[in-house]
Amino acid sequence: MKEIKWIFVLFSVAAAADIIGIGIAIAEESIVGILGSIVLIILIMGFGFKTKKKYREEGRL
Template identity: 40%
Template structure:
């Protein structure tokens, strides 16, 4: 497994954990946590897709 795929796997794990944080915030009833989780998911996925595009341009994927 090359480094680019390892980085993408870590980003996928970060996305899953961010989605889990939304579920946890819903369970405890924390509205601020829900909104923070949503922002975190958008940020992680946006960064991951940007990084994936750069990896493709460089021919690493």
């Protein structure tokens, strides 16, 4: 059985919440909210992939 990597669960939940935020910002017609959410999702996904690469290089995946 594989061990759960909680940091990746956190990244995925944060990314999903931010995608929801993009939808809410679109519904509210908030350009600032849309752009802020897009920047945030790029950062979250970037940190997630960076962390995954680090774990893979360390042999922890």
